[in-house]
Amino acid sequence: MIEHTHSFTFRIGLRMDLLEDIFTAMRVESALYARLEARAPWGIDFAHQVSARFGIVSHGRCLLTGAGLAEPLPLAAGELFIVSGGQRFCLMDAPGTATPPCETVFAGRRDGVIRFGGDGEETGIVSGRFVFDAAAGAPLTALLPPVLHLRLDAERARLLQAVLEMIARENAAPTLGSPLVVQKLVDVLLIEALRIHCLSGRGEGWLGALADRRLAPLLHALHADLAAPWTLEAMAARAGMSRSAFARHFRARVGDTPLNHLTGWRIHRAQGLLRQGRLPLSEVAARVGYDSDAAFQRAFKRLCGMPPGEYRRRLA
Numbered sequence: 001m002i003e004h005t006h007s008f009t010f011r012i013g014l015r016m017d018l019l020e021d022i023f024t025a026m027r028v029e030s031a032l033y034a035r036l037e038a039r040a041p042w043g044i045d046f047a048h049q050v051s052a053r054f055g056i057v058s059h060g061r062c063l064l065t066g067a068g069l070a071e072p073l074p075l076a077a078g079e080l081f082i083v084s085g086g087q088r089f090c091l092m093d094a095p096g097t098a099t100p101p102c103e104t105v106f107a108g109r110r111d112g113v114i115r116f117g118g119d120g121e122e123t124g125i126v127s128g129r130f131v132f133d134a135a136a137g138a139p140l141t142a143l144l145p146p147v148l149h150l151r152l153d154a155e156r157a158r159l160l161q162a163v164l165e166m167i168a169r170e171n172a173a174p175t176l177g178s179p180l181v182v183q184k185l186v187d188v189l190l191i192e193a194l195r196i197h198c199l200s201g202r203g204e205g206w207l208g209a210l211a212d213r214r215l216a217p218l219l220h221a222l223h224a225d226l227a228a229p230w231t232l233e234a235m236a237a238r239a240g241m242s243r244s245a246f247a248r249h250f251r252a253r254v255g256d257t258p259l260n261h262l263t264g265w266r267i268h269r270a271q272g273l274l275r276q277g278r279l280p281l282s283e284v285a286a287r288v289g290y291d292s293d294a295a296f297q298r299a300f301k302r303l304c305g306m307p308p309g310e311y312r313r314r315l316a
Contacts, residue, residue: 042117060123
């Protein structure tokens, strides 16, 4: 296993600036890479685990079951999946195939390659798992489905497979700077997968609104300056809509009112500041747009169930 702790530091374009703070705060604490080469009949059971798992089917096909899915999810070459942490799921060649625990299957690992199964059709999956700071990533992970399934075009599939192959190379023959290289490669893979999902228009809540031509500029502007004295009128003007039309459209697309959404982001940013250092509470309040400690305390307690001072003490 390659163990590392780091922060996402990539800037990935104007339309994705809203995610930058989350990526920066999400600390990947560990990552494991493996390449599965399975021949039918084959199956593998990934029991409940803290880490999320991702994979790209390089060739062949398989089924993914569990993880809250109502029915098996077919996966084919060039398709990517990410299963959130804590979800039990299975991969198999066909319904009804036995699925031994992943610990048993992975015991036969050699140089990052796991060969198992029978002598039928072959399926290849380049796979890995990662653990990150769940509190920092909560606004993002709360909007992701238990299984994120992406169909990649040929170019993206080749690029992401190349990223995984580079991780495999660094893992198999570590050399000068290998841990740092692996860190950055994991960053690239996760950010690219989430970017595809965001821009597909299938995302929920504010994640899906990033593909809305009227709301995306506003969301970026809000996030870039949470401390500004935002009003409903100012938000509507930034979106180029009347106040009433904006309020209806925002709620329909995001699932919350504009002012509630703003408050949620302000408190999330405040949580990050409380985790990162020892700024006075008055300074934290000012940085997230509250000109009075009392208003900040009330908003924080309403969303977090405790005052900011207690939140900081519990972290300590």
